[in-house]
Amino acid sequence: NAGVTQTPKFQVLKTGQSMTLQCAQDMNHNSMYWYRQDPGMGLRLIYYSASEGTTDKGEVPNGYNVSRLNKREFSLRLESAAPSQTSVYFCASRLGGSSYNEQFFGPGTRLTVL
């Protein structure tokens, strides 16, 4: 059981470049999430997918798009990277269906936009 996996672990982009962050979970969870973490800001929700086939915006969705490819995989795309998107990105999954389920986080992707 790998849990939640993310690729890549590190990435450096130039302003205007695009990239896709990959996330996969093997726990048969229904809900998946993308967060960004900036110093002193905690975890802010970018997008989430309550179940396969659905996605919805979180607190800070501007500049990002997502795809719930199947039940296992949830990707985050930056179409035109900006320095303000320099951050650590975490994917998380949850069994779903209830607020009482814990979230399981991936190891994170550390992204720098120059």
Add this chain to the structure above:
Amino acid sequence: GQQVMQIPQYQHVQEGEDFTTYCNSSTTLSNIQWYKQRPGGHPVFLIQLVKSGEVKKQKRLTFQFGEAKKNSSLHITATQTTDVGTYFCAGPLSGGYNKLIFGAGTRLAVHP
């Protein structure tokens, strides 16, 4: 909008001292979760509190949920260097049970 606030933002203690972090929500929560993130790591679930006034213990860690279900605390007795990290509280986002709102976290440094 809904807010979850944590204090202090940062605390450093000598090994063996106690530590407490507080979490305050602007709304009543059905439950509250606590996560720990080690330096360079990812958040890991510690515990969930559901009932008003609930107290749970995990070895040296004591978690409390307030009577009004709007605040919570985490107390660590006799800190050790392994306690270093950032502690986050999180509650369900109003109107969206599939989403959590996280506090900004309390970063704990422990000096040997």
